Amino acid sequence: MLQKEEINSYNKRHETVHQRSLDFLSEKLAHQGVDIEGIINKTRYFQVAVPSWALGTGGTRFGRFSGGGEPGSLEEKIADVGLLHALTASCNAISLHIPWDIPQDAGAVKALAAKHGLLFDAVNSNTFQDQSGQGQSYKYGSLSHTSAIVRQLAIDHNKEVIDHGMALGSKALTVWLSDGSCFPGQQNFRKALSRTLESLQQIYKHLPSDWKIFIEYKPYEPNFYSTVIQDWGTSSFLANQLGEKAFTLVDLGHHLPNTNIEQIVATLMMQQKLGGFHFNDSKFGDDDLTTGSIKPYQLFLIFNELVEGMTSGDPEPAWMIDASHNVKDPLEDLMQSLEAIRIAYVQALLVDRVALHEAQEANDAVSAQNILQDAFRTDVRAIVAEARRVDGGALDPIGVFRAMDIRKQLIGQRGEKAIATGL
């Protein structure tokens, strides 16, 4: 475990410059009537879950280039998220994928996570691949399958995932289906959707009273003609049919190019139906690139709607990073994502909402754009760094990670060939 003193000693090197940037920003914001302390506090509480599958080097269908020292067990995955949380103080939860991360001893796993200051976020089911020894195949779908026996297998799996999650203190189940078809005519759209709803209703019955179910959508891949839950409208339909514990989950990469995701967010929040949120970035499809690496302005505009919703009293969604990489060290990648997410959040907090509403009501497009871009062009990194520092994190997390040669240490402990389980 990374010691607080080690982080503090690195922080000392950056203290003077950091303080100067913070004072400069503080004075600038004070002129605008913004209380910087309030913003820092809100930032501290903005915590994002890290999924257990983001800790290893991701692959594509063409190849996988492991970086070494990857976590080979659930315990090591928890240690990696603990390390990230120690450095960034911004990811206090881990999201597990069952069956990749079935806890053998839930009590011990829970205790280990608590030692790292971690909670268990939503648990994720997996019916997009067959598990060894599985009697039936998901090749042609799971919850929507034409065979009742396959559907039952998938329903039972989701119930088991809920049971695992309950033992760990999770409060939500995320369902993402790869169900769909590759060729026109292959699947009856109406029957597939209606079977999916019936299957979800069975799972919903198993949900404890204080749990939520998040329904994720995706337009294509791995199926390339149709996906049963293709868009937010379909997810929203299912959530509304299921009941008050069911919500839509928005994954940034699960949209066709140029989709107005911020408007989807606003529409779902207005109905109190946005339950979960997955961060990543993309150029073309579900590219799973580092959050904020390609379209930081879009990320800000999305956060602008999220903050608009949260300040109107809509429930805060469950935040999670959902990305996986071929090129970067996965831990460094996650640190970049965590930073980008908080930057966009803080910029959205800086939007002069009263003035924006006035400009909108007056149909003043020029002022509205200026108000948004004033916030977006504010360099808020000192606020994000200060929020980390106050909570014992590093002013420069990647700098510490590199200076301490943490990847080399992990390779020393786990080996060059250690490959994260599940990917």
Ligand SMILES: [Mn+2]
């Ligand atoms: Mn996702």
